[in-house]
Amino acid sequence: MSVRNHRAEAQERTERTEDRPSPDAVLEIDGVTKTFGSDCAVDSLSLSVREGELLTLLGPSGCGKTTALRLIAGLERPDEGTIHVGGERVATAGERAFVPPERRDVGVVFQDFALFPHMTAAENVAFGLADWNADDRERRVAELLEMVGLSAYAENTPEELSGGQQQRIALARSIAPEPEILLLDEPFSNLDVDLRVEMREEVRRILKGAGVTGISVTHDQEEAMSISDRVAVMAEGRIEQVGTPEGVFQHPRSRFVAGFLGHASFLPGYISGDLVETPLGPVGRDRIHGLAAEYDYTRIDVLVRPDDVLARPAEGERADGRVTYRRYLGPTVLYRVELDSGETVEAMHNHSDRLSLDTPVTVELAAAHDLAWFPAEE
Amino acid sequence: MKPITSYLDLRRRQIGADPPSSALAALSALVAVLVVSPMAWLVWQAATVEPARAYELILSSQTALVTANSVALMLAVTALSLLLGVPLAVLTTRTDLPYSRLWTVVAALPLVIPSYIGAIAFVGMFGPGGEVDTLFGATLPRVDGLRGAVFIVTLYTYPYVFLTTRAALLSTDGSLAEAARTLNASRLDAFRRVTLPQIRPGIAAGALLAALYAISDFGTPAFMGANVFTSTIYWEFSGFAVEYAALLALQLVAIVAVVLVIEAGIGRDQDASGGTDRGQPIRLGAWTWPAMGFVSALGVLTLVVPVAIFTGWLVRSVGDPIPSLAFQPEFALNSVYFALLAAFVACAFALPVAYYSGRTNSLASRVIERATYVGFAVPGVVIGLALVFLGTRTLPSLYRQGVWLLVFAYVVRFLPQAVGTVRSSVLQIDDSTLEAARTLDAGPIETFRRVTLPLIMPGVVAGGILVFLTTMKELPMTLMLQPVGTNTLVIAIWEAQNALAYRYAAVPALLLILISGLTMVVMLRQEGYGVT
Numbered sequence: 001m002s003v004r005n006h007r008a009e010a011q012e013r014t015e016r017t018e019d020r021p022s023p024d025a026v027l028e029i030d031g032v033t034k035t036f037g038s039d040c041a042v043d044s045l046s047l048s049v050r051e052g053e054l055l056t057l058l059g060p061s062g063c064g065k066t067t068a069l070r071l072i073a074g075l076e077r078p079d080e081g082t083i084h085v086g087g088e089r090v091a092t093a094g095e096r097a098f099v100p101p102e103r104r105d106v107g108v109v110f111q112d113f114a115l116f117p118h119m120t121a122a123e124n125v126a127f128g129l130a131d132w133n134a135d136d137r138e139r140r141v142a143e144l145l146e147m148v149g150l151s152a153y154a155e156n157t158p159e160e161l162s163g164g165q166q167q168r169i170a171l172a173r174s175i176a177p178e179p180e181i182l183l184l185d186e187p188f189s190n191l192d193v194d195l196r197v198e199m200r201e202e203v204r205r206i207l208k209g210a211g212v213t214g215i216s217v218t219h220d221q222e223e224a225m226s227i228s229d230r231v232a233v234m235a236e237g238r239i240e241q242v243g244t245p246e247g248v249f250q251h252p253r254s255r256f257v258a259g260f261l262g263h264a265s266f267l268p269g270y271i272s273g274d275l276v277e278t279p280l281g282p283v284g285r286d287r288i289h290g291l292a293a294e295y296d297y298t299r300i301d302v303l304v305r306p307d308d309v310l311a312r313p314a315e316g317e318r319a320d321g322r323v324t325y326r327r328y329l330g331p332t333v334l335y336r337v338e339l340d341s342g343e344t345v346e347a348m349h350n351h352s353d354r355l356s357l358d359t360p361v362t363v364e365l366a367a368a369h370d371l372a373w374f375p376a377e378e
Numbered sequence: 379m380k381p382i383t384s385y386l387d388l389r390r391r392q393i394g395a396d397p398p399s400s401a402l403a404a405l406s407a408l409v410a411v412l413v414v415s416p417m418a419w420l421v422w423q424a425a426t427v428e429p430a431r432a433y434e435l436i437l438s439s440q441t442a443l444v445t446a447n448s449v450a451l452m453l454a455v456t457a458l459s460l461l462l463g464v465p466l467a468v469l470t471t472r473t474d475l476p477y478s479r480l481w482t483v484v485a486a487l488p489l490v491i492p493s494y495i496g497a498i499a500f501v502g503m504f505g506p507g508g509e510v511d512t513l514f515g516a517t518l519p520r521v522d523g524l525r526g527a528v529f530i531v532t533l534y535t536y537p538y539v540f541l542t543t544r545a546a547l548l549s550t551d552g553s554l555a556e557a558a559r560t561l562n563a564s565r566l567d568a569f570r571r572v573t574l575p576q577i578r579p580g581i582a583a584g585a586l587l588a589a590l591y592a593i594s595d596f597g598t599p600a601f602m603g604a605n606v607f608t609s610t611i612y613w614e615f616s617g618f619a620v621e622y623a624a625l626l627a628l629q630l631v632a633i634v635a636v637v638l639v640i641e642a643g644i645g646r647d648q649d650a651s652g653g654t655d656r657g658q659p660i661r662l663g664a665w666t667w668p669a670m671g672f673v674s675a676l677g678v679l680t681l682v683v684p685v686a687i688f689t690g691w692l693v694r695s696v697g698d699p700i701p702s703l704a705f706q707p708e709f710a711l712n713s714v715y716f717a718l719l720a721a722f723v724a725c726a727f728a729l730p731v732a733y734y735s736g737r738t739n740s741l742a743s744r745v746i747e748r749a750t751y752v753g754f755a756v757p758g759v760v761i762g763l764a765l766v767f768l769g770t771r772t773l774p775s776l777y778r779q780g781v782w783l784l785v786f787a788y789v790v791r792f793l794p795q796a797v798g799t800v801r802s803s804v805l806q807i808d809d810s811t812l813e814a815a816r817t818l819d820a821g822p823i824e825t826f827r828r829v830t831l832p833l834i835m836p837g838v839v840a841g842g843i844l845v846f847l848t849t850m851k852e853l854p855m856t857l858m859l860q861p862v863g864t865n866t867l868v869i870a871i872w873e874a875q876n877a878l879a880y881r882y883a884a885v886p887a888l889l890l891i892l893i894s895g896l897t898m899v900v901m902l903r904q905e906g907y908g909v910t
Binding site: 073074075100101102103104106107108110111112114115116117118127128130131173174176177 | 808810811813814815816817818819820821822824825828829832833
């Protein structure tokens with residue numbers, strides 16, 4: 001137990017600035033649980049989101065991330081825990097103090113955009129501005145349509161708009177009433193692949209321009225990495241880790257996080273003095289991130305990602321293993337190498353490198369950064 | 379009068395944090411109780427009959443005859459409808475029949491024309507005392523009695539089988555039959571072994587609707603003088619044998635219940651493969667002309683002959699004039715007035731029920747929704763009788779005095795049409811659309827007003843129009859509950875038939891055929907008939 005704690009501490013040191021609730025939090029979720037029948041969708045979830053940041057809940061389908069979003073929006077009631085938005089308590093279990101969605105300062109961009117089919121684009125954007133006076137409303141709608149670049153489409157109905165245009169209108173509509181928090185539920189999943197990449201940049205630009213705090217939900221790790229200030233990786237209703245995209249990717253706190261964020265191989269190692277013995281030969285202790293003295297003479301698993309590894313053809317004694325699998329990805333090629341010791345590692349090469357199956361290779365750790373590690377599994 | 383109601387649509391959603399309010403549930407429950415209440419009156423009335431006398435009446439030879447006739451009518455109509463409807467459906471979907479869309483409309487049109495319109499035309503021309511009878515004596519076969527009723531009811535009922543079979547054929551993938559043929563099955567073999575098993579639920583659903591209509595129909599057996607439940611109930615009621623009428627009505631409801639139970643046991647909602655691929659159409663070749671002739675002949679029999687007969691009566695005056703039967707525009711105005719009231723009340727009743735059952739999936743919502751379908755199952759003559767009891771026993775100030783008892787009867791009978799159309803438009807609204815409104819600061823009531831209502835309005839209007847048009851054509855309930863001194867189109871037809879002065883039925887009958895055409899237009903614009 002103490003072993004795990006020390007390891008966690010070491011990692012926390014790097015995440016300290018990202019992980020702690022700060023006084024300017026606009027959203028504070030504390031121990032929230034939501035159960036549907038016997039299925040626990042969200043399990044004592046706690047999370048704090050700072051003003052103006054863009055945080056992504058990332059996890060496989062069924063991990064409870066959409067339910068978390070709906071709890072924040074007020075579309076579901078929590079069974080346990082409390083939620084604060086902008087300092088105001090909006091939901092507490094057991095009490096009737098539940099603020100319905102229309103009285104929360106929270107906007108939502110729905111997965112299917114959910115534009116009102118009987119209204120024009122401008123009328124959709126104006127929907128949440130019913131209390132504004134006519135002049136202000138008109139000005140605000142015009143401003144938002146310009147911001148999303150669709151001023152020319154004000155009078156079009158949703159079905160006349162393309163997917164990307166519908167998405168922009170949905171975004172403008174949700175930002176119009178100036179919400180404290182904007183929630184985005186799998187915002188890009190209904191778009192074509194090309195448009196998806198373009199809209200990621202676009203949505204980030206619009207959110208930052210409007211200065212709105214955003215929480216999005218996705219199962220696509222590339223999307224989460226590319227648009228977020230911080231990423232919260234979820235599994236089975238719990239948050240596994242929160243941090244910057246780089247922090248979470250390079251220093252995953254669990255094997256699940258390591259595997260979910262990208263290809264991950266684990267290289268067994270034995271710590272002796274200043275060296276860590278691995279099947280690829282000794283590795284300097286200083287190359288392993290935050291390895292405390294308590295771990296001397298224990299077994300660990302070092303996380304290696306395909307881009308950390310280089311495989312070269314080699315003969316006889318110098319070979320570490322052989323190529324057992326090859327996948328051509330266009331610009332790069334992914335190789336799987338079975339080491340003589342029985343483990344497998346994956347290596348990502350430039351597409352101009354050619355290794356045939358069964359080629360004996362020598363494998364080299366080519367990472368320029370610290371490597372993450374986990375105590376060996378019993 | 380003839381809703382094909384699919385209440386098997388199980389897509390039901392609700393906003394987790396915001397179930398429909400209990401006020402809405404209470405309102406829906408109230409509507410359900412109201413429309414079920416007439417049946418309670420009927421049971422209560424029947425229960426006041428002395429047991430010994432009830433026993434004697436139920437076992438009387440007349441009851442046995444009526445039961446035998448009714449079942450015979452139902453079975454014969456169902457069998458003949460299958461023989462007409464299934465081949466027509468195959469003809470219009472799987473062959474290279476030219477103008478197949480036109481033939482589809484021709485074959486479907488009799489659905490919306492009440493069979494008594496056809497009955498009075500054929501009886502007036504070919505029945506006892508009709509024109510042909512008078513001119514030639516009894517040398518030609520007469521159209522009357524049970525056989526006449528089977529003939530006429532089939533002509534206006536087979537479209538049920540035609541349309542459900544057609545819809546089933548359209549939703550099955552034609553390439554499956556082609557796959558069978560590549561496995562060396564002959565065309566007939568492929569139809570029998572691959573297509574037929576897939577469309578069987580559709581055929582069965584149509585057959586049961588036909589059976590339901592045949593046993594519920596009042597006008598045709600009454601005009602043909604056939605002793606079945608519906609006509610006998612009315613005749614006993616007119617002869618003040620109300621106890622017997624009530625007992626017969628309960629027996630009729632029991633038979634209908636058996637039909638419905640069989641219907642519920644058939645899995646209907648099988649969209650199977652749902653392919654759009656029709657496959658290679660069957661080449662009719664030399665059979666093209668006989669096929670078109672067959673459909674044309676049906677169209678002539680169901681549509682052209684009645685219209686021609688009525689038009690003939692319009693231009694020729696046969697027999698002594700009876701001034702009291704002469705057509706007055708007031709008849710049409712009264713019909714429109716009653717139908718408008720019925721349509722408005724039905725929409726008002728349907729809205730809470732459809733919204734509640736469309737947005738909630740609970741035992742209560744299912745029971746309430748099903749309860750409002752009582753009018754779909756209970757024949758008009760039975761609802762009429764039940765409300766007569768209510769009127770004469772408890773609310774004499776309403777009975778035949780104002781319009782409200784009659785309008786209530788119409789609403790009970792035709793509410794399923796309004797609930798069906800409104801509910802399907804409620805189901806078409808995505809959850810997230812309503813949730814989006816809520817997150818944009820609109821409360822539940824504002825969301826309903828600004829988003830839900832505009833989106834379901836087309837469904838409400840379509841439901842209202844259907845109720846309006848079917849109310850215009852309703853015969854038995856109008857006959858039993860119409861306020862004294864306010865005649866309508868259907869009453870004018872009834873009285874002309876009673877006096878054997880058929881020509882006075884011509885104008886109101888032609889007007890009703892026109893209204894039937896409008897019904898078809900509305901139905902074609904609704905989905906699910908697979909015609910357009």
